[in-house]
Amino acid sequence: MAEPSGLTKSETITDLNGAVRVWKQWLTSEKRASAHTLTAYERDLEQFLEFMQDHLGTIPGFADLAALKPADFRAYLARRAAKGYAKTSTGRALSVIRGFFRFLERRGVLSNAAIFSIRGPRIPASVPKALTVAEAAETLDAIGDLASEPWIAARDIALVSLLYGAGLRIGEALALNRDALPVGETLSITGKGNKQRIVPVLPAVRAAIDDYIAQCPYRGGPEDPLFRGARGKRLQAGIAQRTMRLARGWLDLPETATPHALRHSFATHLLAGGGDLRAIQELLGHASLSTTQRYTSVDAERLMDVHSRAHPRDR
Template sequence: MDRWLAQLSGARNASPKTVEAYRRDVAGFLAFLSQHWGGPAGQAALARVGTRDMRAWMAHERGRGLSARSMARALSAVRTFYRWLDQAEGITAAAVTATRSPRQKPRLPRPVAEAAAADLLDLAGSLPEEPWIAARDTAVLTLLYGCGLRISEALGLTGAALPLGESLRIRGKGDKERIVPVLPVARSAVAQYVALCPYPMQRDTPIFRGLRGKPLDQRQVRKAMQLLRQSMGLPETATPHALRHSFATHLLEHGADLRAIQELLGHASLSTTQAYTAVNEQSLMRIYEAAHPRQRRG
């Protein structure tokens, strides 16, 4: 398994988080087999995994509360491991590849409404007592909503990106690189924060800092967002990542091309971006049902 994980992070450029998730899922599968069979799951044993073994594993995982989505992810990790086993060791088990993923309801993005997103960014600059902290929170959230960045991408920016120009070169998931336009309001928000930040900006250090000068942690951004949504009465789905969803949904609502949104978000597959069309359709149906004369008359 160590050799497989090394191949994942090396040849396939999988992120450390992806590698860790795969390790955890496959280790759990192997541990179950050892317990299920009453002995270690060695190479010979891995080749004789059958349909009953796979069903028993999935029943065990669901029995301990694993959701359909998490179960599908774990099964995908096990399949990936077995594909590597086939190539590297000649070990195959048809039952693994034949096992179907559990059905799961599609999870649609939950964006923040357009007016609420604007109000949220305004409020972010007034809640913290320290002016530079207020400017920092505003700058980070503006990058999420104004540029569609992931929170890790925004916090990964270093002083080498300063001063922000009209575009940013972002290295996202799977080491995929993309060019993201930067709105004047985002450039202004970051410039204001940099001017107020008490810590020096160096090319190789993160732009965004915590109270004591260490790199800003994602948990601190989530906490700031929690305070904002509580102040505004927004649902718990209003997270930092929801601002990225809002970026895509609002662009789509204003006529942006789906392919362009895919490029801006850095999605490897268009099918991932297409989830936003379903959100847009739901919004249109709500407007239709509320506004159509026949609906009001009924």
């Protein structure tokens, strides 16, 4: 059986603790999982193993995991349902467990077909909520009025302009360093999985960033953060989220008006203006077009319209 990429025969797995350790190393080095993702995966697997210890009455080993039946996995899902876990959370946890079993199978440690026969909870498709064009404009106009200092107002305007004007995730924007300056017509963004993409920057966005930099009292080298908090450290996502909460109350916006909603709005408004779905996918950094369809609230009528205008047999 083939070895997973990046792992050598010398990394022998002798017990379950060692298997978990090598699995985490593989997630970090080969799958390039972020620290946040790794923590979530580790927690999901730990909860599963703790359940199985209680369920089996013994600390599980390789033989125990290999012998698990569909009923054992269903009991685990039932326990999560009884504790009130969200279906999305349980679906992710089941995916993590499948991945762990698949990893062990590829390493030749154990095999269990039962885990791959279990269906996860049915999760209804959700469409992210975008702001209307008017709401986005109101947010950009008002966000600076909520700050306590002029330079913080300029920072918030620059950040919101970048999220809505370039479709960045909040984490991507806050991860930018000063080596991104001066901002030209494009920015190089590091997204999920350390994937790089180039996004165009509107003149209005560049002007907002330039105004913020001119007023920011903190200077620094290329590796210092672009967006700073009040004490000069890298701005935290929680601060940006709190600012949007204030804007919601000020402008009477819906609860769905979050920093991430600005990214949805960017994509939705581009599509409504005739933007190409594949191009929007590239701008957002999505690996799958189906993800872009959800982000842009694409319905069947809109897809048919795109198809009829783009397909050569329909011209």
